[in-house]
Amino acid sequence: MKFLLAIVFALMLLPGPALATPGEVPVGGVLREARLNGLTVPAIQLSSLRGKPLIINVWASWCGPCRAEMASLDNLSKRYKGKPFKVIGISTDDYPEKAYVFLERAGISFDNYIDAKLELENMLGANRLPLTLLIDAQGKVLAKHYGARDWDSAETRQMIAKAFGLKL
Numbered sequence: 567m568k569f570l571l572a573i574v575f576a577l578m579l580l581p582g583p584a585l586a587t588p589g590e591v592p593v594g595g596v597l598r599e600a601r602l603n604g605l606t607v608p609a610i611q612l613s614s615l616r617g618k619p620l621i622i623n624v625w626a627s628w629c630g631p632c633r634a635e636m637a638s639l640d641n642l643s644k645r646y647k648g649k650p651f652k653v654i655g656i657s658t659d660d661y662p663e664k665a666y667v668f669l670e671r672a673g674i675s676f677d678n679y680i681d682a683k684l685e686l687e688n689m690l691g692a693n694r695l696p697l698t699l700l701i702d703a704q705g706k707v708l709a710k711h712y713g714a715r716d717w718d719s720a721e722t723r724q725m726i727a728k729a730f731g732l733k734l
Contacts (some may be wrong), residue, residue, distance in 0.1 A: 590691040597705045600686055602679040605657055605666055609679075613705070619651035619730040620701040621717075624681075624692040626658045627668040631714035632696040636672055639698075641718040642726075643676040649730045654679065658687050658695065700729045 591597055600612045619626075623698050625632035641652040642683055655678040657665035662680045669678055690699060691710060698717070700709040708729045715722060727734040 580670065589688045591689055591707055592691075593707050593710055595707055597707065600689060602654075602656070603682065603685070605655075605662060605677075605678040606669060606674075607677045607681040615652060615654070616705050618675060618703050619732070621651055621653045621726070622690065622699045622701060623653070623655045624658060624690055624695060624697040624699075625655055626685065627664045628659070629695045632666065633672070635696060635714040635717060636674055638715075638717040638719070640672075640674050640676060642723070645718060646734070650712060650734065651726070651730060652677075656681050656686050656690075658684070658692065671679075682709055700726065702730065 584674045596611060602612055603609050621639075621642075623632075623635075625636065627633070633703055639653055639655070653676045655669075655674070655676060655679050657678060659665040659680065660682070662682065665678070665680060679686075686692075690697060694719060696712070696714055698715075699707055700711075702708055723734055726732075
């Protein structure tokens with residue numbers, strides 16, 4: 567009996583899959599309606615972005631990996647000028663002014679919003695940052711990528727093109 571309890575306890579300590587965030591829309595699910603509170607642009611409804619694929623980056627100004635990948639997201643956004651897909655950022659900062667100052671200093675040009683009430687953080691599953699989601703034109707979550715990456719690299723652009731069914 568002690569041996570069995572020891573095994574069960576040991577299994578509990580092993581790292582497992584990340585737990586879902588309450589209300590999280592999984593890969594394959596469709597995003598619910600939500601208000602995007604403007605940080606660098608006016609507030610809009612999430613549904614107003616439907617009609618073309620969307621890349622959503624969830625970040626915070628205090629997050630080193632988030633700051634590190636932001637320039638590559640901006641380069642990706644500038645490269646395609648929003649034509650085949652749109653790039654947006656959603657800050658989870660508690661203080662919007664800190665997020666805004668970071669964006670200004672970094673020269674980030676794509677639209678950014680603030681999620682002060684954690685509604686989007688929970689819906690998108692941002693239990694760790696950065697999180698970047700690929701969303702199809704109908705609002706379906708195609709992929710979730712945790713951690714920083716070079717979003718303007720040839721390899722990543724190829725992954726985006728394949729996910730969205732585009733020729734970039």
